[in-house]
Each structure stands twice: as structure tokens, then as C-alpha cells.
Amino acid sequence: MSQSAVSTPGISMDGLTLEQIAARLGGELIGNGQAVVQRLRPIGSASETDITFLNRDKLRPQLAETAAGAVILPESLRGALPRSGNAIVARDPYLYYAHLSQWFWALRQPPFEPGCHATAQIDPAAQVSPAARVDAFAAIEAGAQIGEAAHIGAGCFVGRDAVIGAGSVLHPRSSVAWGCRLGARCVLQSGAVVGSDGFGYARDASGAGVKIAQVGIAVLEDDVEVGANSTIDRGALDNTEIGLGVKIDNLVQIAHNVRIGAHTALAGCVGISGSAEIGAYCFIGGGVGIAGHLSIADGVVIGGMSLVSRSVRQPGMYTGAFPLDTHANWERNAATVRQLHQLRDRIRRLEQHIEQHTESLKTEPST
Amino acid sequence: MSQSAVSTPGISMDGLTLEQIAARLGGELIGNGQAVVQRLRPIGSASETDITFLNRDKLRPQLAETAAGAVILPESLRGALPRSGNAIVARDPYLYYAHLSQWFWALRQPPFEPGCHATAQIDPAAQVSPAARVDAFAAIEAGAQIGEAAHIGAGCFVGRDAVIGAGSVLHPRSSVAWGCRLGARCVLQSGAVVGSDGFGYARDASGAGVKIAQVGIAVLEDDVEVGANSTIDRGALDNTEIGLGVKIDNLVQIAHNVRIGAHTALAGCVGISGSAEIGAYCFIGGGVGIAGHLSIADGVVIGGMSLVSRSVRQPGMYTGAFPLDTHANWERNAATVRQLHQLRDRIRRLEQHIEQHTESLKTEPST
Amino acid sequence: MSQSAVSTPGISMDGLTLEQIAARLGGELIGNGQAVVQRLRPIGSASETDITFLNRDKLRPQLAETAAGAVILPESLRGALPRSGNAIVARDPYLYYAHLSQWFWALRQPPFEPGCHATAQIDPAAQVSPAARVDAFAAIEAGAQIGEAAHIGAGCFVGRDAVIGAGSVLHPRSSVAWGCRLGARCVLQSGAVVGSDGFGYARDASGAGVKIAQVGIAVLEDDVEVGANSTIDRGALDNTEIGLGVKIDNLVQIAHNVRIGAHTALAGCVGISGSAEIGAYCFIGGGVGIAGHLSIADGVVIGGMSLVSRSVRQPGMYTGAFPLDTHANWERNAATVRQLHQLRDRIRRLEQHIEQHTESLKTEPST
Missing domain, CATH: 1.20.5 (Single alpha-helices involved in coiled-coils or other helix-helix interfaces)
Known part of the structure; x- marks a missing residue:
């Protein structure tokens, strides 16, 4: 199969003119505003019907060589055009690319059609907005609320009294347990679990574990994204709280009563132990482990695979990982x-x- | 939304008197036995209709300040009462709290109603106890046995000849593959997988992997809990065996033919390689990796993010993790x-x- | 319950004669070709109706003691027979065992019956081979293609325009998102997710994340196996590519635009960051983390729990992990x-x- 066929599976589209793009997303248009672009592509493989972007000055040599129909450029490269002669100069080409990618993506999606699939099981005591969409085999329990334009994918579970905010998307087979709350525009990738029981046991005289019932909930504020098969436990007594705009990658574990500040990002395979508090605008690298009952300040970056076993009070970058070497060394x-x-x-x-x-x-x- | 609304989503309850609590759970009641408590709360945020607990002497200063309607206290704090004057003196307040949390939790749950949802697909050759409950979109194959008062959640899968013991709970979207066996009172959190194929391949002359069919099963003894999206592989020839009362947190991977002794606890993101044997009453910290074909003695504690690459013969605490530092250092x-x-x-x-x-x-x- | 009952749950079988085995799988038969074996068992616990294998000379002492009805032996042990006197001499006993295990496994499975379960939701615009099988509560969207003899398990999701190659098996509750492609004979264990969104965000002026829509797909070539609850992200612009015969264990995270060469194996809990390229015939140990935008040569072995933060240009074995010690040390x-x-x-x-x-x-x- 050709690369092109792979990238546009089954979806044809007529494309966008550069004028249309600049009219909606801004930037200064240079060259032929009537030029049509049909895809977003990396600069190295873009063809004349593609638009691409250039973010860093060091990639400038690629600019002269690209066959792209148009390039999104930073101010610093204003004078340097691609062979096509078409460019859009943007303050932040990467951000511009993000917005444009969403537009191209939306063009490929089938239209959002509200309504509940015939097979979906929705308790009569649940409130599903008529402007929401619920797919096949979704189960929604009593007292649950599904907001406007929310999309509950195939095979999802929304427990009793759970709240899914307007515009939120639950990809197929994700679940939100009883009482938990998602704000507006949240996204759960497939298999994500919100509101599983926290891991808490007392020990009886024989040493056997006695479960501490987890009666708190998990609260996700607006614009939170949770990766595929990631898990966010409900609180034990108080709640687990995920702040505004927090982005969580795949296979991340967030234990009970964790609190994460606004706009923090967690890369894949991170594990956060109970009651840890993580500040805003942090970046937690892949595979990092964070011990329980500690605090991480705002603006902290933790390098991949590090163990955070004490509080981190100052912003900055921190790492702890054994360096790779030949096995013998x-x-x-x-x-x-x-x-x-x-x-x-x-x-x-x-x-x-x-x-x-x-x-x-x-x-x-x-x- | 108020904290109170969050903590008691949609569920009203009249509460319990201290007398009722002491009659059922024991302990010495001090103060007004007719006082009613409606919630369990942390000592710092409990109000006069809440009960809380105090486990450690160092938290004693909080006792004088709490507004809690009642406090569960250790013997050592017998003389120190909260402002409300109400307390229950217990040998182990944390264990008391665990039992009480289960009671409060149960009060909030809708009653357990046996029966199979109309959409559940249950093979005629499966045996489902009339006292069990099977929710929407659950699929139960031929030869499977579901015990008394077991609860199979929405979208769960129970493969052929699998056995789910009495009182076990499969939270929504968890699965038990063919032939695997869960004892009584086991819990699978959402997305947990029991009985996936172990990771075993021979290499043919070309270097391609040839799958070793995994014909063993996974056996979970009574009172085992498995966290959200955790995975327990079936055995290759012999079985994978999870002992009595073992507690497994979220996103834990247990490979084929692993054996885990009674009452051991595994924190989140642990990975255990094939044929490892772990003793009883161990605690394996979050993110720990355990290599294959080794033994860990009873009573071993492994610190978070450590790699166990050799057998550990003596009880005690062990760790191996690079210390966190500023990235530059x-x-x-x-x-x-x-x-x-x-x-x-x-x-x-x-x-x-x-x-x-x-x-x-x-x-x-x-x- | 007896071990025997556990190993053959509910399935009776008459067994295979050694002649039947050698006729199909090759090797030199020694002893009684009419001897019947009913199970594959480890050498230490095999009984007279079992066949077992011996791979390494150092296990030779066990050969004299085993009660096994027959033993698969390497050339080097040709002269040493078990008490039963029955053996099959094979060039590679482990590979022989792999093939035989598949045969025994198949004998225990119910016959593969093509057809779609009445509850499965298959879009009229999807193409499902009449020789494929689709189980209960599977959802297959428009434009999807399901190949001959493919098996879509209970509760699986196959998004629009996704392609599932001939003979591929999706175990219950696994999912393949829109446009993604699996080759022939791929296996997804339960809960595996193929085609979740990659983790990519630009930052706007306020520091909030702006999602980069992920318009690439994930492509799995023939004979790829993906473990339980593992996740493979779709590409951002280009695709995520998993090569021929790659084997992926449970709880592995593969980020967007990763490329993995043929016949590489990834053990449990591995995390691979975006755009990393991994060669062919590599073995990546459990819990390893691989940073983004780097290359690993063919034939590289990475020891468990290591962080790979730079490219590895030469084949060989590499490790980086803090050694375990007593906590005090x-x-x-x-x-x-x-x-x-x-x-x-x-x-x-x-x-x-x-x-x-x-x-x-x-x-x-x-x-």
C-alpha cells in the first residue's frame, strides 16, 4: 500500500487554500493564497499538495529542499522561502501547526451525530444531554450526567452519579466509576479507568489485609486528557484531584488522594503514589515514580525513569537514573x-x- | 460544588449512632452513645456529624482542635478527648477505621440485587448461581461457573470453564480467560486481565518467534484483589498462583508461572518476570521490577523502583534506586x-x- | 482440586501417539511409537501419560528420574533415555516443544466457527470475511475490513477503516482505532489498545496545552503479538510501525511514530518514547525506558529496568540499573x-x- 493511502485511509478531501487557513488561524501569508493543501506532512516528506512547518532555525537547510506546497515559518526565517514560494509566517509555528492539525483532523472525521445507539444501556434515572452521543454497548448508570456534545464511545462504562462534562470524549472501552466527575472537554483514551479503588488496607491481627473502603471520588477539571489504559484511583476519604488542562499519557497510574496542579504533563508509564501533591506546569518524564505524601513545586521537570522519594521544593530539572553502559562495564x-x-x-x-x-x-x- | 456534595454524591443517609458502631465493631465507647455520625472524614476536615480516627500519638495536637462528632482513639490517647467529648477507644484505630469504612461504604451502595441483565450473554452451558449478579454486556462462556453473591460487572468477560468464587466482584470491563480460577471474595478492578497468554517464544532457524502455547491457567486464592488494568498471565505448562489475601495495585504485570505467597502486597506498576517466586507477607514497592526464575523469602520489603535481579533469601528491607538530584549534578x-x-x-x-x-x-x- | 483437573479444565482428550507426533513435527523416534501422551508437562512433574522436553545438558540428571512417557531430547543426549525408553531426538527441543504446545493447545480449543454473534454491531459499510468470527458485543465501524479466519473477541472495538489481517486474533476487550492496520496472524491480548492518540501538545501563550491532532496511524506487520493492556499510539503525521514478527509483552507503551524492526521482542512494562527507532532482532528487557528520537541498532539486548537515553549504535548487551542492596547499605x-x-x-x-x-x-x- 502506498504511504499516501495509509495516511488518508478511506477519506477523500478537497483541501484548504492558504487564504482560508490564514483567515482562520492568523499569520502573515506570503505567496499564492489560492494554493490548495490537502495534508499536513513532515518537512522531509511533504509534496506540493502538502503544508508543513519549520520550528527551529537549525532545520533551515531543509527549507530550501522541501517540495511542500507551503511552509509555516517563524519570524526569524521570514526571508527564506521554500521552492513553492508559499509560506505563512507565524509567531509560534509549532502552536500554529497544532491548531491546523486539529482542523485537518476534523475534516477527516465523520460528522458528530448526537443520539444514543440502540444497544446502549442508559438507566432511566441518568441524564444524558440530547446533544450528546452514546455509542454501542455503553452502559450508563442511574444518576449519571452526560453533558452537551459529550461523546461516550463503544463499550464505555459510566457509573452511578458520575458526571461527564460538556464536550468530553470517552474513547471506546474507557470507564468512569460511580460518583467521579469530569469537567468540560476532557478526553479519556481507550481503556482508561477513572475512579478505581485506591490501594488501602489495614492489617488484622493475623496479618491479613482488611480493605479500607474508598469513599472519595476522582475529580478531573476541564481539558484534562488521560492516556490509553491509564488509571486514576478515587480518593479514600478526600478526593483525587486532577487540575485544569493536565495531560496524562498512556499507562500512567495515579493513586488515591493525589493532587495535580493545572497544565502539568505526565509522560507514559509514570506512577504516582497516594496523597502526593504535584504542582502546576510540571513535566514528569516517562517511567518516573513518585513516592507518597510528598510535594513537588510548580514548574518542576523530572527526567525519565527517576524516583522522587522526597519533596522537591524548587522549580528546575531533576533526574536520577543509572546511566546505560555495556553490560560488562x-x-x-x-x-x-x-x-x-x-x-x-x-x-x-x-x-x-x-x-x-x-x-x-x-x-x-x-x- | 461543595465538598460535602462531592463526598456524598446523590446518596442521602441518616447515619449511625456511636452505640450502633460500638455494638458491631467493638471498642470502648466514651461520651454520648446516641450521637449520630454520617460520614467518615480525615481529622483535619471532620465536622460535628462526622467520625474520624487518630492513629499516631504525634497527631495528638489535632485531637484538641477537631470539630469531629467522634474520634476513634488508640489506648494510649484514652485520656485525651475531642471537643465533642465522644470517642471510641480501639486496640487498632486504623483497623477499626477499615471496618467502619466498609460499613459506611455499604450504606451508600444500592442494594445487591441478584440476577442477570437482559443483555448479558451467558452460555447455556455456564453455571451462574441464582444468587449472583451479572450486569449489562457481560459475556460468560460455556462451562464457566459463577458463585453465590458474585458480581460480574458491565462488559466483563469470563471465558469457558473459568471459575469465579462466591462473593467475588469483577468491576466493569475486567476479564478472566478460559480455565482460570478465582477463589471466594476476590476483586478485579476495572480493566484487570486474568489469564492472558504468558510471553513465551522459541526461535526458529530464521530467528522468528514461534509461540509457545500457554496451556496452564492462573489461580487466585480467596480474598485476592487485583488493581485496575493489571495483568496476570496464565501459566505455560504449570500454573500461575496468587496466594490467599494477596493485594495487587493498578498496572501491575505478573508473568506466567509466577507464584506469590499469602498476604503479600504489590504496589502500582510492579512487573514480575516469569517463574519468580515471592514469599508471604512481602511488600513490593511501586515500580519494582523482579527478574525471572528467582525467589524472594517471606517478609521481604522492596523499596520503590528497585530491580531485583537475584534471589533475596533473608527477610528485611531492600532497595536499589538512583537518588534524585538536580539534573546538572x-x-x-x-x-x-x-x-x-x-x-x-x-x-x-x-x-x-x-x-x-x-x-x-x-x-x-x-x- | 487435583493438579490434573486444573490443567485440563473441562476438556477431555485421547492424546497423541509418538508416531503421530514425529510424523507431523519430525525428529527421530526412539522406543514405542504407539505410546500415547495426553499432556505436555515439565520434566519434574511429568507422569507416564505425559511428554516433556529436555533442552540443556545440565538438566541431564533429571532425565534418569522422570516418569514421563516420552522426552524430547537434543542430539547431544541421544544416548540417554528416560525410564520409559521413549524419546524423540530433535535438533532444537525447545522449538519442537513450541510446535507441540500449539498442537496440544489446539486440541483443547473448541472448533473455530466462523460467523458473527447476534449481538455484534457491524456497520453495513464494514467488510467482514464470511470465514471470520466476531463474538458478542464487538463493535466494528464503517469501512473496517476483517480478514479470513480472523477472530474478533467479545467486547472488542474495530474503528472505521481499520484493517485486521487474515488469521489475526483480537482477544476480548482489545481495540483497534480508526484507520490502523494489522497484518496477518497478529494477536492482541485482552485490553490491548492499538491506535490511541500520541501524546503531543503545543503550549499557547498562557502555557496551556493545545492538542496536536494525531492523524497518522499504527501499522502492525504480519505475526505481531501485543500483550494484555499494552498500548500502541497512532502516529502524529507519519505512522507508528511495528515490524514483522515483533512480540510485545503486557503493559508495554509504544508512543507515536516509533518504528520497531522485525522479530524484536519487548518484555513487560517497557515504555518507548516518541519517534524512537529500534532495530531488528533486539530484546528489550522488562521495565526498560527508551527516550524519544533515538536509534537502537539491530541485535541489541537491553537489561531490565534500564533507561536508554542515547542511541545505541552497536549490537551487544547493555544495562543500567542501580544494584539492589539492604536498605541501610x-x-x-x-x-x-x-x-x-x-x-x-x-x-x-x-x-x-x-x-x-x-x-x-x-x-x-x-x-
Whole structure:
């Protein structure tokens, strides 16, 4: 199959003129406003019916070579045009690209049709907006509320008294447990679970776990996105709270009573333990683990695969990860890591020895 | 929305008197046994219609300040009452809280109604107890057995010949593959998968993987809980075995032929490789990785994000995780880690040098 | 319940003669070709109606002791027979075992019956082969294509224009989003998600994330297996590409635009960041994290829990993981790791000092 067929599976479209694009998204149009572009493509593979973008000056050499019909350029490259001669100069080409990608994407989607599929099971005591859409095999329990233009995908579950805000999208097979609340324009990717029980047990005299019933809920504010198969536990007594605009990648675990500040992003495979508080505008790298009952300040960046075991009070970038090496080197160095404390002591003894003897040397008659 | 509305979504309740509580759960009642409590709340935010608990002496200052209608106290704080004057003295307030939380939780649940939803697909050759409940879009295959008072949630899958013990709960969209067995009172949180194929392949002459069919099953003994989107593989030839009362958090992966002893707890994002054996009463911290074909003794605690690559024979706490630091410091230290073996050699050479010269100094005539 | 009952849940079978096995799978038959074996079992627990295999010479002592009715042996053990006197000598006993396990497995499965369950929702504009099977509550959207002998399990979702190749199996509750393509004989274990949105956002002037619509797809070539609850994101502009015969374990996250070469295997809990390229015939250990926009050569093995933060250009084995230790030792050594750079400087100063003084000692009149 051709790349082109792959990229536009089954959907034909007539494209957009550069004038249409600039009229809606802004930017300064250079060249032929009637030129039509049909796809967004990376600069290296764009053809004359494609639009692309250039974000960094160091990619400038590619600009002269691209066959793209048009390029979105930063101010700093205003003078440098592609062969097609068509460009849109934008303050932030990457942001421009984001908006344009949404437009192209929407052109390919079938129109949003409100209504509930005949197979969907919606409790009579649930409130589903007539402007919402509910797909096949979705189950919506009593007391649940589904807002305007919300889309509940195939096989989703919305528990009793749960609230799904206007314009939110639950991709197929995602679920929101009883009482949990999603704000407006939230997105759950497939398989995401909101409101599973937190992991809490007391131990009885025999050492067996006695479940602490989790009676709090999980609250997602507006514009939160949750990745595929990620899990957000409900609170034990208080709630789990995910702030405005938080973006969560796939396979992320968020334990009970965690609080995450606005616009923080969590990459894939992150695990956050109970009652941790994470600030706003943080970026948590992939595979990071965050211990429970600690705080991370606003504006903190944590490098991938790090363990955060104490609070981080100052913004900045933090990392902790063993460096990769050949296995043979790693084995020797890892063995030495286990003696590191002793090595430090040996260095100290050497220093003490040197110091004494240097003294003695110094005090010895050198003449 | 008010916090109160959030915590009791759509459910009204009249509450419990302290006398009712003490009659059922024990403990020594102090103060007004007719006082009614409607919710369990943390000590800092409890109001006069709430009950709370105090577990640690160091939280004692909060006791004087709490507005809670009643407090569950340890023996050591018997003399210290909250403003309300109402308390229940319990040997283990945290365990008492666990039991009470289950009671409050149950009060909020709609009554358990046995029966199969009209949409559920239950093979005629499956045996579903008349006292069990099966929700919408559940699929139960031939030969499966669903015990008394078990609850199969919406969209769950129970494969042929699988056994779900009495009182077990499969939250929506969890699944149990063919032949696997859950004991009594097990819980699968949403999206959990029991009985997926283990990861086993031979390589043919060309290097391509040839699947080793996984003909063993996964057996969960009584009182096992499996977190949201966690996965437990079936065995290759023998079985995967999860012991009595084992508690597994979200996004945990348990490979084929793993065996886990009674009452062990696994925090979120743990991964256990094939044929590993983990003892009883262990605690495996979040994000830990356990290599295959090794043993961990009873009573072992593994710190978060550690890799266990050899057997652990003695109970105790073990950890291995690179400490977090500012990214700049980490970069320098990580670079040095890769030279650690050489550093050790340099220290040894220094010591040898010193030793020789100290000898020579010693043997030199100091006079 | 007996072990035997557990291993053959509800399925009776008459077994295979050794002659039947050798006729189909090859190898040299020694002993009684009419001997019937009913199960594949590990060598330590096989009984006289079981067949087992022996792969490594070091397991030879077990050969004399096994009660197995027959043993698959390597050439090197041709002379050593089990008590039963029955063996099949194979070039690669493990590979032989793989093929035989598939045969035994197939004997236990109910026959594959093509056709669509009455409850399945299949859009009239989807193309489902009459030789395919679609189970209860599966939803298949317009334009989707389901190949011959493909099996779409209960509760699966196949989005519009998605393609499922011949003989592929989607285990219950797995999903393939719009436009994505699976080749022939692919397997998705339960809960696997193919085609979720990649994690991409621009930031607007206020710092809020603006979603980059993910218009690429995910393409899985023939014979790819994806583990339970694993996730494979669709591409942003270009596609995510999983090569021929790639095997992916449970809870693995593959981000947008990742490319993985043929026959590479990824163990559980691996996370691969966006646009990483991984070669053919690699083995990525459990819990490994791979940073974005880097390359890994063919034939690379990465040890469990390692972080790959730079490209790996040469085949070989690589590792980076903090060694496990008692918690007390770890605490001391971890603290020292944070001073490692300074320790190196102290060693250098010691060396310089020694050098100077050794020089001075050398130049001092020793007589």
C-alpha cells in the first residue's frame, strides 16, 4: 500500500487554500493564497499538495529542499522561502501547526451525530444531554450526567452519579466509576479507568489485609486528557484531584488522594503514589515514580525513569537514573556502587594520611 | 460544588449512632452513645456529624482542635478527648477505621440485587448461581461457573470453564480467560486481565518467534484483589498462583508461572518476570521490577523502583534506586558512575603507593 | 482440586501417539511409537501419560528420574533415555516443544466457527470475511475490513477503516482505532489498545496545552503479538510501525511514530518514547525506558529496568540499573553517589599530591 493511502485511509478531501487557513488561524501569508493543501506532512516528506512547518532555525537547510506546497515559518526565517514560494509566517509555528492539525483532523472525521445507539444501556434515572452521543454497548448508570456534545464511545462504562462534562470524549472501552466527575472537554483514551479503588488496607491481627473502603471520588477539571489504559484511583476519604488542562499519557497510574496542579504533563508509564501533591506546569518524564505524601513545586521537570522519594521544593530539572553502559562495564561499576561508602572512607583515610605526612614532610628539615 | 456534595454524591443517609458502631465493631465507647455520625472524614476536615480516627500519638495536637462528632482513639490517647467529648477507644484505630469504612461504604451502595441483565450473554452451558449478579454486556462462556453473591460487572468477560468464587466482584470491563480460577471474595478492578497468554517464544532457524502455547491457567486464592488494568498471565505448562489475601495495585504485570505467597502486597506498576517466586507477607514497592526464575523469602520489603535481579533469601528491607538530584549534578555524577571501576583502581593504587612509601618513610632513618 | 483437573479444565482428550507426533513435527523416534501422551508437562512433574522436553545438558540428571512417557531430547543426549525408553531426538527441543504446545493447545480449543454473534454491531459499510468470527458485543465501524479466519473477541472495538489481517486474533476487550492496520496472524491480548492518540501538545501563550491532532496511524506487520493492556499510539503525521514478527509483552507503551524492526521482542512494562527507532532482532528487557528520537541498532539486548537515553549504535548487551542492596547499605551508598563527582576530584587531588611528592622524594637525595 502506498504511504499516501495509509495516511488518508478511506477519506477523500478537497483541501484548504492558504487564504482560508490564514483567515482562520492568523499569520502573515506570503505567496499564492489560492494554493490548495490537502495534508499536513513532515518537512522531509511533504509534496506540493502538502503544508508543513519549520520550528527551529537549525532545520533551515531543509527549507530550501522541501517540495511542500507551503511552509509555516517563524519570524526569524521570514526571508527564506521554500521552492513553492508559499509560506505563512507565524509567531509560534509549532502552536500554529497544532491548531491546523486539529482542523485537518476534523475534516477527516465523520460528522458528530448526537443520539444514543440502540444497544446502549442508559438507566432511566441518568441524564444524558440530547446533544450528546452514546455509542454501542455503553452502559450508563442511574444518576449519571452526560453533558452537551459529550461523546461516550463503544463499550464505555459510566457509573452511578458520575458526571461527564460538556464536550468530553470517552474513547471506546474507557470507564468512569460511580460518583467521579469530569469537567468540560476532557478526553479519556481507550481503556482508561477513572475512579478505581485506591490501594488501602489495614492489617488484622493475623496479618491479613482488611480493605479500607474508598469513599472519595476522582475529580478531573476541564481539558484534562488521560492516556490509553491509564488509571486514576478515587480518593479514600478526600478526593483525587486532577487540575485544569493536565495531560496524562498512556499507562500512567495515579493513586488515591493525589493532587495535580493545572497544565502539568505526565509522560507514559509514570506512577504516582497516594496523597502526593504535584504542582502546576510540571513535566514528569516517562517511567518516573513518585513516592507518597510528598510535594513537588510548580514548574518542576523530572527526567525519565527517576524516583522522587522526597519533596522537591524548587522549580528546575531533576533526574536520577543509572546511566546505560555495556553490560560488562555495568556489572563492574554496579558492584563498585555497592562498596561506594567504603570507597569514600578509603579516600578520607588517604587524605588524612597525606595530610599528616605532608605536615611531617613540611616540618622535616628540607635542607 | 461543595465538598460535602462531592463526598456524598446523590446518596442521602441518616447515619449511625456511636452505640450502633460500638455494638458491631467493638471498642470502648466514651461520651454520648446516641450521637449520630454520617460520614467518615480525615481529622483535619471532620465536622460535628462526622467520625474520624487518630492513629499516631504525634497527631495528638489535632485531637484538641477537631470539630469531629467522634474520634476513634488508640489506648494510649484514652485520656485525651475531642471537643465533642465522644470517642471510641480501639486496640487498632486504623483497623477499626477499615471496618467502619466498609460499613459506611455499604450504606451508600444500592442494594445487591441478584440476577442477570437482559443483555448479558451467558452460555447455556455456564453455571451462574441464582444468587449472583451479572450486569449489562457481560459475556460468560460455556462451562464457566459463577458463585453465590458474585458480581460480574458491565462488559466483563469470563471465558469457558473459568471459575469465579462466591462473593467475588469483577468491576466493569475486567476479564478472566478460559480455565482460570478465582477463589471466594476476590476483586478485579476495572480493566484487570486474568489469564492472558504468558510471553513465551522459541526461535526458529530464521530467528522468528514461534509461540509457545500457554496451556496452564492462573489461580487466585480467596480474598485476592487485583488493581485496575493489571495483568496476570496464565501459566505455560504449570500454573500461575496468587496466594490467599494477596493485594495487587493498578498496572501491575505478573508473568506466567509466577507464584506469590499469602498476604503479600504489590504496589502500582510492579512487573514480575516469569517463574519468580515471592514469599508471604512481602511488600513490593511501586515500580519494582523482579527478574525471572528467582525467589524472594517471606517478609521481604522492596523499596520503590528497585530491580531485583537475584534471589533475596533473608527477610528485611531492600532497595536499589538512583537518588534524585538536580539534573546538572546528576549528569556529572552519572558520568562518574561509568568510571567507578577505574576510580576504585585508582584508590587502590594510591593506597599501595602510600603503603610502600609509608614503609619506606618508616624504614628511613628519621633521625 | 487435583493438579490434573486444573490443567485440563473441562476438556477431555485421547492424546497423541509418538508416531503421530514425529510424523507431523519430525525428529527421530526412539522406543514405542504407539505410546500415547495426553499432556505436555515439565520434566519434574511429568507422569507416564505425559511428554516433556529436555533442552540443556545440565538438566541431564533429571532425565534418569522422570516418569514421563516420552522426552524430547537434543542430539547431544541421544544416548540417554528416560525410564520409559521413549524419546524423540530433535535438533532444537525447545522449538519442537513450541510446535507441540500449539498442537496440544489446539486440541483443547473448541472448533473455530466462523460467523458473527447476534449481538455484534457491524456497520453495513464494514467488510467482514464470511470465514471470520466476531463474538458478542464487538463493535466494528464503517469501512473496517476483517480478514479470513480472523477472530474478533467479545467486547472488542474495530474503528472505521481499520484493517485486521487474515488469521489475526483480537482477544476480548482489545481495540483497534480508526484507520490502523494489522497484518496477518497478529494477536492482541485482552485490553490491548492499538491506535490511541500520541501524546503531543503545543503550549499557547498562557502555557496551556493545545492538542496536536494525531492523524497518522499504527501499522502492525504480519505475526505481531501485543500483550494484555499494552498500548500502541497512532502516529502524529507519519505512522507508528511495528515490524514483522515483533512480540510485545503486557503493559508495554509504544508512543507515536516509533518504528520497531522485525522479530524484536519487548518484555513487560517497557515504555518507548516518541519517534524512537529500534532495530531488528533486539530484546528489550522488562521495565526498560527508551527516550524519544533515538536509534537502537539491530541485535541489541537491553537489561531490565534500564533507561536508554542515547542511541545505541552497536549490537551487544547493555544495562543500567542501580544494584539492589539492604536498605541501610543503599541509603549510605546512594548518599555517596550524590557526592561522586567530588570524590573523583578528591582522588585526582590525591594523585596530584602523590605525584608531586613522589617527584620530590625521587629528587631528594636518598643517600
